[in-house]
Amino acid sequence: MQRTVASGAFAVVVLGLLWMSTASDGNSGTRSPQTTNPAATAGALADVARVPASEPGHWPAAHMGALPRLLDAALDRKGEGATRFNEQFRFAAKWLVDPAPGAAYDVIAIRRERSGRIERPIGQAQLYFALEGNATLWVGGQIADEKQAEGLDGILLGTRLDRAQAIELRAGDFASVPPGWPHHVVVAEGGKFSYLLVRINDPSRR
Numbered sequence: 001m002q003r004t005v006a007s008g009a010f011a012v013v014v015l016g017l018l019w020m021s022t023a024s025d026g027n028s029g030t031r032s033p034q035t036t037n038p039a040a041t042a043g044a045l046a047d048v049a050r051v052p053a054s055e056p057g058h059w060p061a062a063h064m065g066a067l068p069r070l071l072d073a074a075l076d077r078k079g080e081g082a083t084r085f086n087e088q089f090r091f092a093a094k095w096l097v098d099p100a101p102g103a104a105y106d107v108i109a110i111r112r113e114r115s116g117r118i119e120r121p122i123g124q125a126q127l128y129f130a131l132e133g134n135a136t137l138w139v140g141g142q143i144a145d146e147k148q149a150e151g152l153d154g155i156l157l158g159t160r161l162d163r164a165q166a167i168e169l170r171a172g173d174f175a176s177v178p179p180g181w182p183h184h185v186v187v188a189e190g191g192k193f194s195y196l197l198v199r200i201n202d203p204s205r206r
Contacts, residue, residue, distance in 0.1 A: 045095050053098045053125070054178050056139045056165065061130075061172025067092060068172035071129065093127050093198045097176050104201045111194040116185040118143060120156040123202040126177040128195050130169045135193040136186045137175050138164035143182040158182065169195070 048064060051057035061068050071089060090105055103125075112135070120143055128137065143158035161184050167175050177183045179202060187193045 045092065048095070050096065050098060051176070056167070056178060056181065057096060057174070057176040058167045059096065059174040061170065064172065064174065068129075089129075089196070089198070092174075093200065096174060097125050097127050097198075097200055099125060099200045100202060105198060107196055107198045109194070109196055111192065112185065112187050113192050115187050118158040118161050118182065118184045119149070120146065120158070120180065120182040121199075122154040122156065123179055124154060125179050125200040126183075127198040127200065128169065128173075128175045128177075129198075130171050130173045130175075131194040131196065132171055133187075133191060133193040134168065134170045135188075135191070135195075137167040137169055137177075138184040138186060139167060139175075139177055140165050140181055140183075156182075169193070 045065075045067060048059060048067070071092070089107065093099075093105065093107075109131075138161055141164035142162045143156070144160035144162065146156050146158045149155040149157045161182055164182070164184070169175055185193070
């Protein structure tokens with residue numbers, strides 16, 4: 001499915017930087033996970049198909065086996081649980097996106113009540129993990145009126161996205177955007193969408 005989408009006002013709450021490849025891990029929540037280690041994540045991913053790093057990917061929750069449950073259980077842990085969640089989620093990101101060796105990772109938790117910006121990150125792949133609500137992720141196509149985002153190196157913004165491909169995201173779904181691909185997160189009027197965004201930066205741009 002393709003369509004033209006226009007950029008408008010947006011509201012986003014950044015819930016926190018959960019981890020970076022060079023920073024200490026953060027804490028959140030109270031739930032106790034069933035299993036929280038990369039080996040469990042590897043087992044959950046064993047039958048999950050990968051996509052070429054140069055193409056967008058979409059993995060509905062129904063096709064991800066136990067992985068959404070494992071990550072959701074680990075997400076709301078404090079202390080050691082947060083560290084284990086970071087290990088699991090980083091492993092999942094590497095598996096699904098297949099980044100270049102030495103890539104730098106960070107992940108932020110975001111809650112949107114309106115649509116986001118139309119943007120095109122240069123040298124940065126992105127992985128989305130939907131937590132609550134739903135949204136449409138428009139990927140690819142042609143970005144109009146492109147310009148450098150003020151204060152954000154390597155991020156280009158636009159006013160319209162033509163001939164984009166729609167990816168419908170619901171809780172438990174994953175989606176990936178390759179480096180240099182324009183995209184737009186669209187939330188329906190009155191809706192809300194919470195997700196984790198993994199930013200995977202090309203080591204040559206560090």
